[in-house]
Amino acid sequence: MQSLVFADVWAQVDTLLSGLVQTVWISAVAIVLGVFIGIACAVARSADSRVLRAASTFYVESMRNTPFIVQLFIVFFGLPSMGVQITAVQAGLIALTLNLGAYSTEIIRAGIEATHRSQIEAGMALGLTRRDILLHVVLLPALEKVWPALSSQFVLTMLASSILSQISVEELTSAGALIDSRTYRSMEVYILLAGFYLALTMVFRLAFDLAGRVLFPRRRAVGARR
Template structure:
């Protein structure tokens, strides 16, 4: 039994699909910025001299990394209103993505920090740098440079994971694709087009993170000359 691809009805809904892609883009970008910040803070906390910070960050990371993202999303979307905290679907999705990424980013950045030789820290202190300057210039920036490829890959995975937000009716790309499917009954064509959008977004994100790494880490530029 043959199947003929017919994209006409699907492409007639291109504006809705484009708006879904834009929604995916901004939610993912916001989650990456916020989750990346949490990752840096979490990594620093895991190496802190204060037990409360170490234990708090450890519990957060282990709880997130060992539970499904969909369960985390449902916990926020359904659980918070039950506790009296009113939150929209978009806010719940953004919060879930941010917290999920923050846990994984914490471990990635921590690996970079642990690769910093103690002699470098001692050298920074001997040069008269304050503790905050040592953490930022001697520990964090070199650590981020080392793990930037892995961190960039995790950021892309976060963008792709945003498709799960369709489960709570966030009108991102996958949710819009399902709506178009219900209108056109051309499931194969709809999800082929949606996959094409995700491929474009993936390549765009990877290019953006490569450019960001080029700008943020001069030593990486010098090493490639």
């Protein structure tokens, strides 16, 4: 049985770190944009307009019921065939954003539907505008309720970014494959790669937990009183 030798792999750790940076920034941008899409579509799916509900439902169901790699290939190969020239990174970012947007739509919609009608009526009785009611009475409490589920989806999006290696985006998995082709130390490379993803997942979870404490201080205050 051949022993594991990490020296040759570790000597090229700068390549992994470069891929790590690429993974982090692509994931971060996709998460921010995906949340905005999720909020917009969640509101649309709860709207009175049948057109808005139908359009958002079609988008959500089509994204949630097809493999991410197929969505990625449609963006990467399909858009250029229609005359839209984009880079591999741009294609990956678009695909990740649209995929997260669909999943976050359903999560956020669940939070919106958990808002009791009496809270909205109370806001109207206080003279709040429709915008203020939507933002402060509906959306923020809804996001607070579903933040743990959203955070888990954000981590899954980061992990899904590994699939972007299939279109030659130089992210973490692609960096590992490059080192593997240079060293022929497949086991060592992918053990190290798994360690990087595990550490990255823990950092992301911690970051989202801290973000939740900042965005939703009311929950923290209630917890402290308990």
